[in-house]
Amino acid sequence: MMKRKLRWGALALAVATLAGCATTENALKDANALLQEREADKLLPVTNLSPYALALGRFGRMLDIYKAGDPVIYMQTRSILDATNLSSPLAGAEIPGDITEMVRTAVNRIGARVVYVPYHPDYLVSQAQLGAKFGVTMPDFLITGALTEFDRAIAGAGRVNSAGIEFGKGDGKVTLGGDIKRTAIYSALALDLNLVSFSTQQMVPQIQASNVVKVLNFSSEDNASLGFYGDAFGFKLEGKYLQGRHSAIRTLVDLSVLELIGKATNTPYWRCIPNGKPDPVVVENMRAAYNGLTPELKLGLIQVTLRKYGESVQVTQKYDAETQQALEKVYAQRYAALGSVDVMTWQGFEPLFFGVPMVWDVAQAPAQAPVPKGGSQAPAASAAGEKAGA
Incomplete structure (x- = not known):
């Protein structure tokens, strides 16, 4: 009883x-x-920044240093759409169908040396009928591309821990139980971007970005029960964490635009990203460009690069005492582990070129106005060499 x-x-x-x-x-x-x-x-409005949005701003300041004196690059995009058809309402509209505006925003984050040229012919025609007059800026490059992959559940893992205990007999029988369940599922989104020369309408070889981002769907479930000889009660706790696909796509766009324009300008854009790795396309392009220069242009480029380190050398295209002292100072301070190097070879010049000091503080970044459109779009090494020989 x-x-x-x-x-x-x-x-x-x-x-x-x-x-x-x-x-x-x-x-x-x-x-x-x-x-x-x-x-x-x-509910308060916040700045919509992806993890790579700040990298685009750093890249703009990098261009101020590497491309000082070079012409502005004018960019335009075609419509960047969803090629997977999963943005269709019939498929649940799981991802955005048009990410062109995201690409435009990413390009515009870079700064004054990469200018986006809008294309709104209907608006211009309407305004022209009202008497408005416009100047036309033709772009140097077009960005084309699409969302090319959306794979659900490419990988998943789950774990369930259960425990139970039972004691007593008859009317005094008591049971205790509980379980913990965790499930993680990854999906993948991929974006492809390519660069097209506006004047020739040909794709620029090897200048493309194809990146994938993984989206996590994580769920948890906790259960517990207590029973007294047939009468029982319990509770259940559930939680779910789903990363936003639209936010993941913006991150993908910012990274891909950084890579695309970094390759197009032959600059070490990976230095703008924490733990970034050198891009073999940029390294090979610069190696080929440097090896194609005459000794005089190589010396001119070396002197221009030394000036970016703060050395007050004159661009004489000659290996004078001033240049020798500046090289010895820079290599001793920054690249002493390399030992003796020949800067007239790419192996010796590569660390000097890719290691130019970057000042990410906006207030201290070089304030050099970009050259208005009208100049040639030369490769980085050639442009610097030609400027040195002027």
Whole structure:
């Protein structure tokens, strides 16, 4: 008899506890707390920055250093759409169907040396009919591309931990149980971008970006139960974390635009990204360009590069004492581990070129105005060499 009273007493206490948690008053209290939290932290407008948005700004300041005196590059895009057809309402509209505006925003983040040229012919025609007059800027390059992959559940992992205990017999039988379940599923989104020369309408060889981002779908489930000889109660907690696909695509766009224009300008754009790795396309392009220069142009480029290190050498295209002293100083301070090198070879010049100091502080970045459109779009090494020989 005593056992039965204890059993029903414990069960009543548990039910009362659960019922108390589910009262209307408590529910309203929790709802108000959640609303206040969202109003304080979540509903205020914030800058929409991807992890690579700041890298695009750094890249713009890198161009101020590497491309000082070079013409502005004018860019335009064709429509960058979804090629997987998963943006269709019939497929659930799982991803955006048009990301052209994201690409435009990424290009415009770079700065004054890479200028985006909008293409809105209907608007211009309408304004022209009202008497407006426009100047026309022709782009140097077009960006083409599409969202090319969306693979659901390319990888997944799950784990379930369960435990149970049972004691007593007959009316005094008690069972305790619980389990913890965790599931993680990855999906993948891919974006392809290519660069097209506007004047020739040909793709620029090897200047493309093809990147993939993984999106995590994580769920958790916790269960517990307590039973007294057939009468039982329990609770269940569930949680789910799903990374936003639109936000993941913006990250993908910012990274891909950085890579595309970094390759097009032959600059070490990977230095703008934490733990970035050298791009073999840029390294090979610069190696071929440097090896194709005459000794005089090589010396001119070396002197121009030394000036970017803060050395006050004159661009004479001659291996004078001033140039020799500046080289010895820079290599001793920064590249002493390389030992003796010949800067007239690419192996000796490569660390000097790719290691130019970068000042990411906007206030201290070189304030050199870009050259208006009209100059030639020469490779980085050739342009610097020609400037040195002027």
